[in-house]
Amino acid sequence: MKNNLSNSTRLILLHPYIQKQGSSNRLWLLALVSFLTLAFLATLIYTRESITTTTSTVAAVVAAANPRLSASVSRALIHYASNSNNSDHMTYTDMKHISDALRQCSQPCNLLVFGLTPESLLWRALNHNGRTVFIDENRYYAAYIEEKYPEIEAYDVQYATKLSEMKELIVAVKEQVRNECRPVQNLLFSECKLGLNDLPNQLYEVEWDVILVDGPRGYWPEAPGRMAAIFTAAVLARSKRGSNPKTHVFVHDFNMKVDRVTSDEFLCRENLVKSTDTMGHFVLDRMDSNAVQFCRNTHSPPSNSS
Structure with missing residues (x-):
């Protein structure tokens, strides 16, 4: 019975290299996620600043533009x-x-x-x-x-x-x-x-x-x-x-x-x-709203000729 138990029992050991590799993968994954997060934030900030700068520049150009033909x-x-x-x-x-x-x-x-x-x-x-x-x-x-x-x-x-x-x-x-x-x-x-x-x-x-x-x-x-x-x-x-x-x-x-x-x-x-x-x-x-005369000098009725 003892011999059968000892024969059927298997001791599973993890090699230290395997444990080290799993820990390393997690670190690399964490580093990658952190990098991508920082990159996204930097891109977002840069884009917003770029849009703001571009909008201000366009507004300045439009404001300075002459609305009339040369x-x-x-x-x-x-x-x-x-x-x-x-x-x-x-x-x-x-x-x-x-x-x-x-x-x-x-x-x-x-x-x-x-x-x-x-x-x-x-x-x-x-x-x-x-x-x-x-x-x-x-x-x-x-x-x-x-x-x-x-x-x-x-x-x-x-x-x-x-x-x-x-x-x-x-x-x-x-x-x-x-x-x-x-x-x-x-x-x-x-x-x-x-x-x-x-x-x-x-x-x-x-x-x-x-x-x-x-x-x-x-x-x-x-x-x-x-x-x-x-x-x-x-x-x-x-x-x-x-x-x-x-x-x-x-x-x-x-x-x-x-x-x-x-x-x-x-x-x-x-x-x-x-x-x-x-x-x-x-x-x-323009004239005052109470004005009742078009001209300062009035004219006599015109002839009917053209």
Whole structure:
């Protein structure tokens, strides 16, 4: 029995080398885990610092960047636009006057343009980083331009005026200058015959820095003429309440008598700072909300000729 027990019993001994190897493996595993942990923490810290540094650098670059096009780029754009094959384009001088006004903005300009013309893309480009809005009488053409050039913001408006009615319309404004046709008001709620009250609501809240009247059509008696566009520009300029009290208003085709007469009535000769054969440049100040007169000097009712 004893012999069987002694024969069946086996003593299992672990060699010291095996014990040493297991302990060493654990140490190496612990060291590896520690190394990876430290590496992860270092990477995380470095990445966060790198992101912060990069963000600060980009912010500094953006803050230092000039939001406007350089003068040389503006001149190049105007040069090529004025030398296009389109016979209806503006002259270089007229384009440059508008470009100079846009460059006077201390921040990106709000530019309102009545009329979609061959220069529309030029105005959008010159008003770099600013907001440029176009108003046109032809809804189909406005939709076509927006589809072809998605960066263009254009709206259509229905004019209820006729060129042949200029005299009567101006007289009607004078009769209502203390009520519906005030020089300072929100035209959205106006029933003035020359006020455009069907523009998108948000456009009446924009502080326009530059307004260009280059539409609608006005070359025959039944055409809508630019009386409503000029009157609306005059009211928008005088009604602004932002930090910049002045608005540049340009009237193209200033050689047309209707445009000159309407400009005299609502933009006013005392505000005319520069003119060429085809362009009138006015600078208007905002007015007190109680103002009941567009100009310091009044004019007699115009003749009905154009």
